[in-house]
Amino acid sequence: MSQATDYLQHVYAVIEQRDPHQVEFLEAIHDFFQTMTPVFERHPEYIEANILERLTEPERVIQFRVPWLDDAGHAQVNRGFRVQFNSAIGPYKGGLRLHPSVNLSIVKFLGFEQIFKNALTGLPIGGGKGGSDFDPKGKSDNEIMRFCQSFMTELSKYIGLDTDVPAGDIGVGGREIGYLYGQYKRLRGADRGVLTGKGLNYGGSLARTEATGFGLAYYTEEMLKAHQLSFKGQRVAISGAGNVAIYAIQKVTALGGKVITCSDSNGYIIDENGIDFAVVKQIKEVERGRIKDYADRVHGATYHEGSVWDAQLAYDIALPCATQNEIDEAKAKTVIANGAKAVAEGANMPSSPEAIAAYQDANVLYGPAKAANAGGVAVSALEMSQNSLRLSWTFDEVDTRLKAIMQEIFAQSVAAADDYDVSGDYLSGANIAGFTKVADAMISQGLV
Template structure:
């Protein structure tokens, strides 16, 4: 495989799709050695086939707001690869949504889903619609219009969307209701549903919970304990909520959350009612965290990110490329020992390179944040069997899945000096499973 030649071809075909090209380069650079050990991969052009989605649906979404005015948004569904199972990946409703971001997320989803050991392919979708500030009726009308375009392309054994940024239980409910009406069937075609109609317990917390299970194992493998460690978290939505909750349960102290307006530093730790207040802020305060400081007497630092804090562990929980090279330098200078991406591709390539150079424990998003899609997969299983597992059962299965992902990363990422390159380990393990499935099924 000639990485530069392949990347030049992609850049020519998809100019300006920076997030997508970044994600592809990261994976290809870490699997190159393994790929070249398998001439059958090159003969079947596995890399060239893997980096392009199977298909992309793009559609307009006209809907009527509460003032009676017609609004028009763009919708997307990218079905990337289904070699090991039905397409699976979230829907994101946010003004920043574009083809590049969704292609990067869909590409990452292929390997993340493969790592879970569950039979799920990779996909992603969404719209530039912003649910913030919209009434329930407006969100409902938009979701119904979105599903009217999408429903014929999805199904429980075809493509199973889920939630992501801007798509929570409310949106999933409206989307599922419209799908049920159009398809005239009750099936597990969406995950993240309410418990009353097929949802799974602990799904909202699962990404954060799984991330902490993975980080705990990283530390234990290095002979360290998570108890007593200080943690900086970014974001303050469901992912950050789950991460803060589980970190506190495991005996660590979370000292930060963040939003577009800046970050909160709470040296006393964010736990108990403070964690609950995070969700209240997200629901009522239009993405700002500053009211936390007034309520709990903490420090609010405007227009900055929490990576300048002196902490043991840094957990990006917000969005892609939120931790850059300067942030990485600050964390390393302050003695950070572990960085785990609980968001998708939370660190820039330059930041990752610094962590690897300094032998910092670094966990990539496709491994660390796989708990969310793993629990979505468990929801699919419950739907298929027409039953509901207890929270304890789901949590136990999630814990086991994260342990298996960690083991795969260690197996494929341990270097000669003993350092574990989790990024390489995750990419190689996920790639080999998908590549072998593609090879076995022929050129299609």
């Protein structure tokens, strides 16, 4: 056994012993470690500095009580979290997720992935993540406002423009960011750069709403182009019907692809004429309805219960944009049997380790989340820059910068994979490129 392999196994055993029940976090660590052996074989200084044990332990974990009153006047209590994972290259940056499934394991897995995603953007931002097990579904605007105000009352003690800049994630859109920022401003003053994803009339950036979905399309376009392929004339399956999925549908369609599916937690729709993103946007963002409503409004569209990844349906490209672990090994084999030549991830860790192995064994092009969905945090960082400069860039300027960032992320992944003799493995390439940047910064800053 090589020194590198022995070190990786030792660090994983330490983490597993410390956090045996944090399933999602252990999965993220395991997947990451699988690609790191060549790095530690080439760089024994990383072993000497024990960089992995330092990197996998968050700099700070904050958990707090969130009490709030529902519309009936009853006191409710949720848990709030913020994991400030790594600040080696800049202030902590990462979204807030509101969903009943949120726990410390999920927040840590998301924060860990965010470290490398943010490093890949080339912008000076570290990794963090947060959220609560509060469920915004079915809640009134006033209930969501009261929850957000209570959540921010505690969170405000730990964030700041040069310290930690949260954004949105699942369950946190423009409405929630507005309530969170309003409470922060009341408590700490009008520091517009402390949250991103803000409304355009109080410091938000054009193209931020579209950024993750557009960025996913730009990254996938680069991956396809590297293999003399494109979106043009291709059938595309997308899961999810939230922010990422909606704008991925829009941009993929603009690039010549035909998106034939999208979904929510109840089921999925198939539209052989191509999904109309404007209808999905109206249903999900304006009416806050269910994707089933699409089939009632659009002639020829059909609705089906269950996972879109179980459907026997021909398509060329798969873009999972819903949530973590939505594709297991069996679903991955269905995706492959359906004819997918490429899979790129709009959600965070939507494919299980077994699913990823299935893609790779079948020579399906695979774009990992930390690279493919980095567009959202990239434009969040551009929003921070605009706030600092006290100006706003045009939509086209932000979109042009976003596209260039996504192209550079793909190029970095290719270069790292080539450098470490794993050409074509974009997962390893992204992990290596992000890790080496953060590890070198940590070593430069000493044992802190």
